[in-house]
Each structure stands twice: as C-alpha cells, then as structure tokens.
Amino acid sequence: MFAQQRWTLEECIAYGLKNNRSTQVYINEKKIADAAAKEALAAHLPTVSLTGTIDDNLKVQETIIPAGVFGPTDTKVAFTKQFSSNLTAQLDQTLFDFSLIKGLKANAYNKQVADLNIIKNNETIIFNISTAYYQIFVYQEQLNFLKTNKENYGKQMEVSSLQVKKGVLLQKDLDKIAVDYNNAVSQSVLAESNLSLSQNQLKFEMGFPFEDPLEVEPASKLPAPALPAMNKIAVGELTDYKIAQADAKLLEIDEKRIKAGIYPKLTAYARYGGVGFGDQLNQSFSSITDFSVIGLKLNFPILDFFKRNAQYNQARYKRINAQENLKIDESKYQLEYQNSRTKVTKEYTNIDINKRNISLAQSVFDVTNLQYQKGIVDLNEWLKAQQSLKEAQNNYLDSLYNYLLAKLELEKASGTLKTSYATQK
Secondary structure, eight states: OTTTOEEOHHHHHHHHHHHOHHHHHHHHHHHHHHHHHHHHHHTTSOEEEEEEEEEEOSSOOOEEEOTTSSSSSOEEEOSSOSEEEEEEEEEEEEEEOHHHHHHHTHHHHHHHHHHHHHHHHHHHHHHHHHHHHHHHHHHHHHHHHHHHHHHHHHHHHHHHHHHHHHTSSOHHHHHHHHHHHHHHHHHHHHHHHHHHHHHHHHHHHHTOOTTSOOEEOOGGGSOOOOOOOOOOOOGGGOHHHHHHHHHHHHHHHHHHHHHGGGSOEEEEEEEEEEEEEESSHHHHHHTOEEEEEEEEEEEOOOSOHHHHHHHHHHHHHHHHHHHHHHHHHHHHHHHHHHHHHHHHHHHHHHHHHHHHHHHHHHHHHHHHHHHHHTTSSOHHHHHHHHHHHHHHHHHHHHHHHHHHHHHHHHHHHHTOHHHHHHHHO
C-alpha cells in the first residue's frame, strides 16, 4: 500500500507526530510529572509503618541497685530475659509544614512544563520532517535538470562525432563535450545518492520503517513560492518562552520553600504494639503484652541557619538569573524573528529572479543551438550557452531550498509552525 502511495507533506507530518519515538519519550515525561505531583501530595497524607524485632540477648545486661534500697549491699538486677520480641505499628500525620505547603505549588508548573515539552517536541518533528521533505523536492528538481542537460550533451556528441568523422571538427572539441557530459552523469549519481539520503532522513524523522519504500509528491506539486504573512511576533506565545517562564516560577517556588524551612513542623503520631520476654524463644511470643500511645511532635530548627541561608541564597540568585534570562530571551526571539523576515523576503526575491534567469538562459541556449546547427556560431558558443543554463539552474535550486528553509524558520520564530500545519490540513 505504501509503495503505491505518494505522500504529501501533511501526511508525512501526521504520520511523524504519531510514530516518531521521541513522542513517546515526552508522553512518559508527562507521566513522570504526574507521579511527582502525587509524591509531593503524599507528604501531607498519613503514613503507617510496622516494625518487628526479635532479640537473643546472649549476655543479659544487668543494672546495679545501690546498697540500702533492698539490702545493705549493691544488688545486680536484669530487667529483661534472654529472648525478647517487639511488634509496633505507628501512624504519623503532618499537621503543619510550611515548606511542604510552598512546595505543592510546584506541581502545577511541573505539569505545565511537561505539556509544553510535548508541544515543543511536536514543533521540532514538524520542522525536521518539513526540512527533509523539501530537500527531496530540491533533489528531484535537480535530477530533472540534469536529465535534460545529459540529453542535450548526448545529442551534441552524436552530431559532433559525425563531424569528426567527416573532418569538419577536431577531436579535442568532441572531448570537451564528452567531459561536460561525464560531469553531468557524475552529478546525476551524486544527486541520486543525496535523494536517497534525504529519503532516509525523512523516514527517520517520521519513525517510518527504513526497509519500506516512501515516495513523496513530485516537485511539480510544490506550491508556487509566495511571500508569507508577517504579523507582529507575540513572544509570550512562543513555546520556548513559556517553558522558560515556568522554569523561572519553579525556581521562585523553590526559593520560598527553602525560606519556609525556618518555621516549626508539627506532626501527630499514634503508636500501638506489644512486647514479650522469655527464657525460651516461644515464651517471648506467648507472653506478649500490648501498649499504645498518642502524641504530638514539634520540630523547631535552631542551629541550621547557616546551611539553610546558603541554600536560600543559591535559590535566590538562580531565580534572579532566570528572570534576567527571560528578558534576554525576549530580545533574542525578537531578533530571530526580524532576521527570519529579512531572510525570507530576500530569498523570495532571489527565487523569482533565478526562475526568470532559467527561462532567459533556456531561450539563449535554444537560439545558440539552432545557430550552431546552421553553422552561424562555433562549438565554444554552444558550450558557453549550455554552461550558463546550468549555472542558472543551480542558482535556482539554491534559492528554492533557501526560500523553503527560510519560510520554515520564520514560522518557527513566530511560533506558528503547528498552526500553519493545522491550516494546511
């Protein structure tokens, strides 16, 4: 089915957005962010732990009761037996932890960054697929030009060979044509190789099987070059800028979280368990007696000021740098957009000029070819006309690719890559 299908750019992009392996990577990153949010929330939920121990006191520790309490001499007493068992269940519930409360605000921004990274990855896929697709277009067009040039040289070699046999043309003149013909053949081989490499690059960007054929629409289906609309850029709508904004917010939250570490932490706990003692192991289980306790724990950090202050200063300057980088990025994105506008306008002008030059060069070649056949001009004039045609073709191909790439870069700089693709669909 794929072998019979000619893929449009929109179809390649749609396939790539679903099958490029990086898509799954960023989907997993979003799942990681969701799991991290649940982990942060879990710090405010009750936790239950169960602990059990069995001790074999090989030598029982004894305690001295001073003389005069139970007799005139010191008395050695053991308050345990050889075997002891302990089983305890404890529930802890955080009642107040200001740093945890501050940290919870990071969940929303972590999820936002994960969503934005998915969008950015999609934009990258669209850009890379479009670039590879346009390269195929250019190499297809180059092969068409080279095919025509080879035919021109081939016909001329046939005529010139007869002229050499008749003695009206020197062998060295025939050799000149043969050299140009061989160059055209070599360039065709190189263009075919480049076309194959571009097709493989397109398959890679799409996540398409390398062993399956992939035929794209012919170069003739390429829309006529047009100067794209150049609206004013909204930096705040760019995906990269939104990611940088979210990262700056995360640093601000981290700064506040560290600062909140100065406040006390209040925790409630409930404990229930049992202990048993015996001279035999089974006795330590049969004699278990239970106990229970509830309580509050207040933890007030006092002497960790220097460590916390150092951490706070690090977080503070990271946050300040992130805000400064946002301002730098705003100017950078404006610069990239203005440069892209200038470049696409220039390349649009070049492609128009070079396309007209091909028509002019072709017209000159046709006239020169006719004149050569009538003996009005010599072979050098014919070769010069053919060379001028080749230069015009190469200049056109360069300007065509530069225009297509500049158009893509303008859409990327203005943040309209995805919307442009949706409009085309």
